[in-house]
Amino acid sequence: MNPNIPETNQKRVVIVGAGFGGLVFAQKLAKQNFQIVLIDKNNYHQFQPLFYQVAMAGLEPSSISFPLRKIFQHMPNVHIRITKVNAVDTDKQSITTELGEISYDYLVLGLGTDTNFFGMQNMMDKAIPMKSVSEAIFLRNRVLQNLEDALTTQDPLEREGLMNMVVVGGGPTGVEVSGTLAEMKKIILPKDYPELDFNLMKIYLFESSPEVLEVMSDEASAKGKEYLEKLGVIVKNGVRVVDFDGEYAYTSTDEKIRTNNVVWAAGVKANAITGFSSEIFGRGGRIKVNEFNQVEGFQNIFALGDLALMTADAEFPNGHPQMAQPAIQQGKLLAQNFTKIINNQSPKSFKYKDLGSMATIGRNLAVVDLPFWKFQGTFAWYVWMFVHLMSILGVKNKILIFINWLWNYITYDQSLRLIIKPKFKE
Amino acid sequence: MNPNIPETNQKRVVIVGAGFGGLVFAQKLAKQNFQIVLIDKNNYHQFQPLFYQVAMAGLEPSSISFPLRKIFQHMPNVHIRITKVNAVDTDKQSITTELGEISYDYLVLGLGTDTNFFGMQNMMDKAIPMKSVSEAIFLRNRVLQNLEDALTTQDPLEREGLMNMVVVGGGPTGVEVSGTLAEMKKIILPKDYPELDFNLMKIYLFESSPEVLEVMSDEASAKGKEYLEKLGVIVKNGVRVVDFDGEYAYTSTDEKIRTNNVVWAAGVKANAITGFSSEIFGRGGRIKVNEFNQVEGFQNIFALGDLALMTADAEFPNGHPQMAQPAIQQGKLLAQNFTKIINNQSPKSFKYKDLGSMATIGRNLAVVDLPFWKFQGTFAWYVWMFVHLMSILGVKNKILIFINWLWNYITYDQSLRLIIKPKFKE
Numbered sequence: 001m002n003p004n005i006p007e008t009n010q011k012r013v014v015i016v017g018a019g020f021g022g023l024v025f026a027q028k029l030a031k032q033n034f035q036i037v038l039i040d041k042n043n044y045h046q047f048q049p050l051f052y053q054v055a056m057a058g059l060e061p062s063s064i065s066f067p068l069r070k071i072f073q074h075m076p077n078v079h080i081r082i083t084k085v086n087a088v089d090t091d092k093q094s095i096t097t098e099l100g101e102i103s104y105d106y107l108v109l110g111l112g113t114d115t116n117f118f119g120m121q122n123m124m125d126k127a128i129p130m131k132s133v134s135e136a137i138f139l140r141n142r143v144l145q146n147l148e149d150a151l152t153t154q155d156p157l158e159r160e161g162l163m164n165m166v167v168v169g170g171g172p173t174g175v176e177v178s179g180t181l182a183e184m185k186k187i188i189l190p191k192d193y194p195e196l197d198f199n200l201m202k203i204y205l206f207e208s209s210p211e212v213l214e215v216m217s218d219e220a221s222a223k224g225k226e227y228l229e230k231l232g233v234i235v236k237n238g239v240r241v242v243d244f245d246g247e248y249a250y251t252s253t254d255e256k257i258r259t260n261n262v263v264w265a266a267g268v269k270a271n272a273i274t275g276f277s278s279e280i281f282g283r284g285g286r287i288k289v290n291e292f293n294q295v296e297g298f299q300n301i302f303a304l305g306d307l308a309l310m311t312a313d314a315e316f317p318n319g320h321p322q323m324a325q326p327a328i329q330q331g332k333l334l335a336q337n338f339t340k341i342i343n344n345q346s347p348k349s350f351k352y353k354d355l356g357s358m359a360t361i362g363r364n365l366a367v368v369d370l371p372f373w374k375f376q377g378t379f380a381w382y383v384w385m386f387v388h389l390m391s392i393l394g395v396k397n398k399i400l401i402f403i404n405w406l407w408n409y410i411t412y413d414q415s416l417r418l419i420i421k422p423k424f425k426e
Numbered sequence: 427m428n429p430n431i432p433e434t435n436q437k438r439v440v441i442v443g444a445g446f447g448g449l450v451f452a453q454k455l456a457k458q459n460f461q462i463v464l465i466d467k468n469n470y471h472q473f474q475p476l477f478y479q480v481a482m483a484g485l486e487p488s489s490i491s492f493p494l495r496k497i498f499q500h501m502p503n504v505h506i507r508i509t510k511v512n513a514v515d516t517d518k519q520s521i522t523t524e525l526g527e528i529s530y531d532y533l534v535l536g537l538g539t540d541t542n543f544f545g546m547q548n549m550m551d552k553a554i555p556m557k558s559v560s561e562a563i564f565l566r567n568r569v570l571q572n573l574e575d576a577l578t579t580q581d582p583l584e585r586e587g588l589m590n591m592v593v594v595g596g597g598p599t600g601v602e603v604s605g606t607l608a609e610m611k612k613i614i615l616p617k618d619y620p621e622l623d624f625n626l627m628k629i630y631l632f633e634s635s636p637e638v639l640e641v642m643s644d645e646a647s648a649k650g651k652e653y654l655e656k657l658g659v660i661v662k663n664g665v666r667v668v669d670f671d672g673e674y675a676y677t678s679t680d681e682k683i684r685t686n687n688v689v690w691a692a693g694v695k696a697n698a699i700t701g702f703s704s705e706i707f708g709r710g711g712r713i714k715v716n717e718f719n720q721v722e723g724f725q726n727i728f729a730l731g732d733l734a735l736m737t738a739d740a741e742f743p744n745g746h747p748q749m750a751q752p753a754i755q756q757g758k759l760l761a762q763n764f765t766k767i768i769n770n771q772s773p774k775s776f777k778y779k780d781l782g783s784m785a786t787i788g789r790n791l792a793v794v795d796l797p798f799w800k801f802q803g804t805f806a807w808y809v810w811m812f813v814h815l816m817s818i819l820g821v822k823n824k825i826l827i828f829i830n831w832l833w834n835y836i837t838y839d840q841s842l843r844l845i846i847k848p849k850f851k852e
Binding site: 083151399407 | 427428429430432468469470486487488491493495496499500502505507508525559560563570574575577578579580617618619620621822825826829833839842843844845846
């Protein structure tokens with residue numbers, strides 16, 4: 001194997017990661033006179049905000065994914081390579097990938113984050129994270145298979161463990177997963193499994209801080225909790241889940257909950273890359289960058305989005321929130337600034353424009369914080385759907401998601417409840 | 427684990443397999459006063475005629491699958507168990523499953539068929555079959571990953587192997603797969619992989635008999651071959667693929683073709699079940715039944731569809747063709763006859779009503795044999811689409827498939843080109 005990137009007269013910009021930041025940067029820069037090498041583990045861009053709907057059988061993975069090669073079909077200066085990046089050699093100006101070495105003139109890192117288990121080995125081994133399409137499908141299969149197993153076990157305690165769900169982390173993902181599970185428990189599952197008693201199924205949401213949706217406004221946090229409890233989620237604030245052995249989850253308040261399922265949405269850490277000195281890494285493993293997304297100490301290396309820790313933006317001295325918007329805005333600005341930066345002309349400093357944040361809890365239940373307006377309930381839910389529909393890549397994805405949502409809304413029934421077992425060879 | 431089927435006053439009918447025959451039988455019989463136990467390996471019914479579109483990135487697996495529990499939501503006398511059946515004990519009137527033993531008053535077998543490799547171990551190990559949704563996804567991932575690998579190999583012979591495709595078996599599946607591959611090669615892949623030379627990619631279709639689509643009319647066979655060749659498929663009739671080592675396919679005419687990909691659609695055999703004496707098995711491992719689908723020598727055991735070898739139907743002395751229609755018709759009739767049969771009243775004999783057969787080769791290219799009318803080309807293609815759309819279960823699936831087809835037709839672009847790597851734990 002060899003990356004086989006042709007040598008041209010163009011300067012080569014290597015982009016690692018086709019998440020929100022890397023993708024928008026690549027799309028914009030592709031119109032300029034550079035050779036672009038875009039590297040990702042997957043051959044598709046994943047729309048992370050809707051992973052939870054894949055996990056909860058509401059959407060197909062393909063509806064929230066977009067093939068990279070399709071996006072760049074008519075841009076011959078873009079070379080896509082599907083591989084993992086292991087290290088960067090800043091002296092040689094090259095990166096090491098599983099396909100071999102790739103040299104760069106400019107390097108843009110958009111590796112994003114992965115689940116942070118805070119070093120808890122039992123969690124790594126037994127809990128279910130939700131940071132990729134594959135993990136979302138894994139969760140979907142697990143929940144459905146558990147209910148099949150619950151039907152056929154003789155042991156009531158075992159049945160309790162199979163049916164109970166513990167969600168750790170009260171951010172948007174944790175709230176959305178536990179809310180959707182509660183709705184499934186109420187509406188769909190009793191119809192599918194009339195032989196099971198769903199009063200036995202308990203859905204817990206643990207959040208160590210005093211409120212759920214802590215990053216949002218107090219109104220959103222309060223309403224979020226109210227909605228969750230209305231749906232029957234047992235919300236535990238100020239409590240941490242400290243251990244999980246696959247049968248019991250143990251809490252910081254010495255509770256012991258019988259469950260086979262711990263969904264871990266309690267934190268993220270930047271994806272690691274070796275080859276830098278340790279000083280450039282800050283909180284959460286993020287890479288320190290200046291106001292132009294230049295990595296500290298380098299003229300020709302940049303970091304974007306979740307990976308980048310930019311403290312120069314006065315309103316965000318601890319770095320920007322790790323969500324789609326900062327990444328997209330940084331990617332766009334960097335593409336505009338790029339020629340200026342590399343020619344030592346004066347580029348524009350990054351300033352994050354907060355477009356707001358939102359989370360959905362269930363049917364007609366969402367919370368929305370806009371910069372000058374905070375609202376909750378049915379209208380918030382419509383806004384949430386509209387914004388996500390508009391953000392997703394591709395007209396066909398928009399149509400398919402819209403039909404799925406409309407269908408689920410009218411019929412009260414998500415219909416993607418398939419346990420698809422993967423097949424392997426060699 | 428224990429099947430946990432409640433004991434009731436109703437007679438228990440155990441149905442093994444939720445394919446076309448088993449499913450329609452279960453649906454119809456569920457309205458009568460029986461306890462029904464429906465067993466399948468998967469928690470969904472698979473619409474086999476469209477597997478090839480999943481394999482060729484045209485449709486999502488969920489569009490051609492339907493969750494069994496949803497179908498039987500309002501029928502409390504139906505108990506669904508997702509498990510494998512290993513054996514039947516006709517004396518004890520019970521079957522052995524991975525969940526334990528299940529006794530029956532009446533047993534209906536609809537296990538269908540699996541790929542027949544005719545004992546060729548190399549094929550079993552290296553070739554790609556296409557008899558389930560999982561296998562179809564495996565093929566999709568394989569084709570796409572191969573093209574990624576072709577980009578990064580240094581060895582021209584290796585690249586040839588990754589790009590070349592050999593399809594074995596000129597029945598509808600083989601014809602549809604090779605035709606679709608040829609269209610992808612022509613329309614989509616060069617746009618996705620501008621760095622690869624698709625003149626190097628060869629698509630072979632091998633069929634040992636003198637014509638493709640042998641089960642259809644001579645017109646259909648001739649036009650089918652013409653269409654395939656028009657699309658650039660290298661059709662080899664009267665030649666068998668006799669071996670495959672993962673790098674070369676070897677033919678009965680001593681040809682040696684460099685390819686990493688052999689799609690095996692050359693034959694099927696009935697899924698095996700132990701516990702019967704060998705006399706009841708006929709050609710292709712099918713179980714001999716009388717004109718009421720009763721298994722030879724038993725009053726209370728039935729076999730349906732692909733699994734059943736019914737020689738009593740005068741027009742089909744070698745048994746019915748192994749496709750959806752005979753299975754559906756047998757399932758329906760058996761449900762009507764059931765009470766009569768078990769009460770020794772006179773049931774109606776099965777008579778297969780041939781509704782015709784069809785195959786699609788590519789855009790605007792299909793062949794249709796109706797009982798009194800045979801036609802090919804664009805109109806045949808529309809008929810093919812209409813019939814398949816009407817046959818698929820569920821309104822939502824119909825809508826989604828229609829949109830996908832319309833989209834692909836207008837844009838010349840199937841967009842489900844994702845390599846989704848499964849995730850595992852424990």
